[in-house]
Amino acid sequence: MTFEECTVAYNDANAVLTKGIQTRRVDFPELADFNFARRRFMSAVKRGAMHEDWEKASVFFCTVHAKLARTPCSPSWLINHLLNDRGGQQTLKKLQHRVCSVDPSVRESYKELLEGMKRISSIDTNPILTEVLALLPKGFRNNCKILFVLRDLMLWEEFRNSIRHIPDSDLSEIVKPSYLRERQRGDRIFLFGPPWMFSLRNEEYLLRSPAARKIFIIGCAHEFSGEIRLSGFDDSVMIPISGTQKPTSEDDPYSFETLLSNQGGRLVFKRSSVSRVWESGSVIEAVPFKFGNKRGTYLRTDSKVWTVLVNNVGGIPRCAAVEKVDVKDLEPEDLILMTTHGGGDMIPVVADMILPHSKQIRELQSVWKNALIREIERHGIDEVVVRLAHYGATKASAANVRNWANPRSLGMENLDSDLVALLKLIGLESQYTSIVDGIQKLRGAHQSAGAQLQRRLRENLEGQDLRSVFTHGVMEVKHGNGPAKTIFIIEERGVVEEIPEELEGELLEMDE
Amino acid sequence: MTPPETAFDLPLWAKDLISSGERFYDLIHNHEDRRLTVALCLPRVEFSAGFIGLGILKNALEQVLQSNEPQLRELLGSMVSYQDPKGRVVVGILELRENEKTYSILEPINVSKSLKPGAVTQRRTLLKPREYGKVTALPMNFNPNRQIRSRQIEKVISHNQSILELSRILDCELTHLQSRPLGVLFNVFGNLSRIRSEWSQSLSKDKNVILGEVLRPADEKDCEDSHRCRFFPVHSEIAENDSCIEIIEGSRALPDQLSSTRSLNRIILLARNAPCYKDCVASLRESYSLCKGDATGFNIENSKPIISLAFFHK
Numbered sequence: 105m106t107f108e109e110c111t112v113a114y115n116d117a118n119a120v121l122t123k124g125i126q127t128r129r130v131d132f133p134e135l136a137d138f139n140f141a142r143r144r145f146m147s148a149v150k151r152g153a154m155h156e157d158w159e160k161a162s163v164f165f166c167t168v169h170a171k172l173a174r175t176p177c178s179p180s181w182l183i184n185h186l187l188n189d190r191g192g193q194q195t196l197k198k199l200q201h202r203v204c205s206v207d208p209s210v211r212e213s214y215k216e217l218l219e220g221m222k223r224i225s226s227i228d229t230n231p232i233l234t235e236v237l238a239l240l241p242k243g244f245r246n247n248c249k250i251l252f253v254l255r256d257l258m259l260w261e262e263f264r265n266s267i268r269h270i271p272d273s274d275l276s277e278i279v280k281p282s283y284l285r286e287r288q289r290g291d292r293i294f295l296f297g298p299p300w301m302f303s304l305r306n307e308e309y310l311l312r313s314p315a316a317r318k319i320f321i322i323g324c325a326h327e328f329s330g331e332i333r334l335s336g337f338d339d340s341v342m343i344p345i346s347g348t349q350k351p352t353s354e355d356d357p358y359s360f361e362t363l364l365s366n367q368g369g370r371l372v373f374k375r376s377s378v379s380r381v382w383e384s385g386s387v388i389e390a391v392p393f394k395f396g397n398k399r400g401t402y403l404r405t406d407s408k409v410w411t412v413l414v415n416n417v418g419g420i421p422r423c424a425a426v427e428k429v430d431v432k433d434l435e436p437e438d439l440i441l442m443t444t445h446g447g448g449d450m451i452p453v454v455a456d457m458i459l460p461h462s463k464q465i466r467e468l469q470s471v472w473k474n475a476l477i478r479e480i481e482r483h484g485i486d487e488v489v490v491r492l493a494h495y496g497a498t499k500a501s502a503a504n505v506r507n508w509a510n511p512r513s514l515g516m517e518n519l520d521s522d523l524v525a526l527l528k529l530i531g532l533e534s535q536y537t538s539i540v541d542g543i544q545k546l547r548g549a550h551q552s553a554g555a556q557l558q559r560r561l562r563e564n565l566e567g568q569d570l571r572s573v574f575t576h577g578v579m580e581v582k583h584g585n586g587p588a589k590t591i592f593i594i595e596e597r598g599v600v601e602e603i604p605e606e607l608e609g610e611l612l613e614m615d616e
Numbered sequence: 617m618t619p620p621e622t623a624f625d626l627p628l629w630a631k632d633l634i635s636s637g638e639r640f641y642d643l644i645h646n647h648e649d650r651r652l653t654v655a656l657c658l659p660r661v662e663f664s665a666g667f668i669g670l671g672i673l674k675n676a677l678e679q680v681l682q683s684n685e686p687q688l689r690e691l692l693g694s695m696v697s698y699q700d701p702k703g704r705v706v707v708g709i710l711e712l713r714e715n716e717k718t719y720s721i722l723e724p725i726n727v728s729k730s731l732k733p734g735a736v737t738q739r740r741t742l743l744k745p746r747e748y749g750k751v752t753a754l755p756m757n758f759n760p761n762r763q764i765r766s767r768q769i770e771k772v773i774s775h776n777q778s779i780l781e782l783s784r785i786l787d788c789e790l791t792h793l794q795s796r797p798l799g800v801l802f803n804v805f806g807n808l809s810r811i812r813s814e815w816s817q818s819l820s821k822d823k824n825v826i827l828g829e830v831l832r833p834a835d836e837k838d839c840e841d842s843h844r845c846r847f848f849p850v851h852s853e854i855a856e857n858d859s860c861i862e863i864i865e866g867s868r869a870l871p872d873q874l875s876s877t878r879s880l881n882r883i884i885l886l887a888r889n890a891p892c893y894k895d896c897v898a899s900l901r902e903s904y905s906l907c908k909g910d911a912t913g914f915n916i917e918n919s920k921p922i923i924s925l926a927f928f929h930k
Contacts, residue, residue, distance in 0.1 A: 107819045110662045114629040117659035117921035285889050313659040313889035335657040335923040336897035432891040
């Protein structure tokens, strides 16, 4: 960032703190009624501790309300999209015949919800969009760059269509919230949803460190409440809100946001209590993520992962691009690309694609690594270190030997002394030449893989139909005979934890 | 005709950060038996450590200048530099006329082509007593006749421009820094590559106004012997017996850093766009709950986006 850019950021913050954030509440009576029924339905399902399918329906209705109330998309299009592209139809179909035999409170509210959806389906223009259009400068905008913040990439295309006719529409851009943390700025920013949602989703930075001089928050009147603390040093000092349409206080909006119920909470994975021999004992800071298929993983806080960007041209979600993003900016509903056997690290996959006979080489690697693990289990790490030193290893230490045994490491630095000693220990001296050859080939392939990775990923994935990620939470991508990669949809993001270093990127089952 | 050059000035937020550094320095010297924490909540963390450092440097220098009488006698016969009231930098040998009790600077001989062959000019600048403090010694290896490469010239010019511009903006004779070693004044814990890039770029489009030229971090090639601050990666451990001011950019390591700097004076910089902002504020509030009194008079005056919390923690 240059000094001028930094000064602009301070000027933006100054303007927002002086003039306040502009808030607009819009009336959407059909949605308010739907929301009322949704709350009753959810309470009844929770109270009755009902079957998982009813809980799924709860989540679906919650999603319907959230998307309608917190995006400017056309209600008729949106409901159709959620039913057909996001698995809503399947969820409701399962309940079709069971609804007659459930508790009357569930039945009544369920019917109300279906009728509500039908009513809303006949509305083409979202009242939020009407408010947006009223707030846009009329005529020539004098290069005024407007940014619309929409989390869900699948909705971008529809929204882009609805603002296509505004003057200078090429100066308007749709962005994800995380794009405004560091990278981009505009003259006006439009945010959608109630103010409390920004606190709930840890997105207060959009207002505390604004990327424009003017910020608008537009939301539905029936859920428009909450304020945002300015610094957090003093709980009573809030970011000023201007105008007469200030948020009203409402009864606990959080309790009904099941989609976000674990936000900031702890995600628990099933983990083996037996530590593996290559675990070094060192811990790292990592963020747990829950994926759409009841699995999840930990990703190192300061690392980057591959994400898949989606567009929704013609009603089918397709891969638009792949991009490496910071783990700190991953959000629910982002799609991330991982190898099935652990690791946000895709390099081994590409290395195997480049390297001829990679399977045999990896198998030979497993032979000596497994033999070493058996030795450690049988005699203990200290005894193995002493014996390796006896056979002439120069860098045998407990940490190094653990690292050599780790399936993710390629091998030791000093092949002449340390590998020879290790092979003597496990009785595989005769394989020395082929093992050395394999390690060197793997090293070379890993180096080239880094450079080829992005190009290959883009080639493999661009234009792929991604519907199954949104319906099943997971999608395997195969390319020729190459190893499989998997796209996961992030359902929840947990809080930072300290975990054993080796656990990073491993696919783990959620502990229900 | 070229447009008249406008004087470069810093924006309000930068000036406020400089004032914060000055006030911090004054406060810790007025309360030597106590330890001060100042947390600054900012829209962005970029450049903040540099400007705060500049404020600390300014007051540290002024304190040194006030406490030392101008000892011009010690500089007699050596190469000195001095900026006259018109802004012209005079470089030459310091002389004393014993009978008149006046000091002057004799500039090197200037051979001009416009004069007759063999003719030379030499200028002597008389110093007024109130200007004695502005005279600074040039490094021992200064040689006006030395041949230097163009890159070195550029570097020297850039250095001088930065010193002169920042002197004007701060209203402080930073030229004295060359003759008065201040030692290491502060440590910065943060994103090193970003800070290095901020401190090496010019703040002005027209002139060289480079923070690093004045603040001289220890890891810069030319600053090894004359550095005034040190950089450390954000997760580094802080020596508990360090006597410097610690400037810490908030990160996930902040709880540990707050705990290890309990006996030190520290400035914590919290960027409101940082992913760990909430956690940093929580750890800071925890420290504040154990504080030994508020440090009054530390409000940021002009710039609304900067919010401060100042307290004594010992």
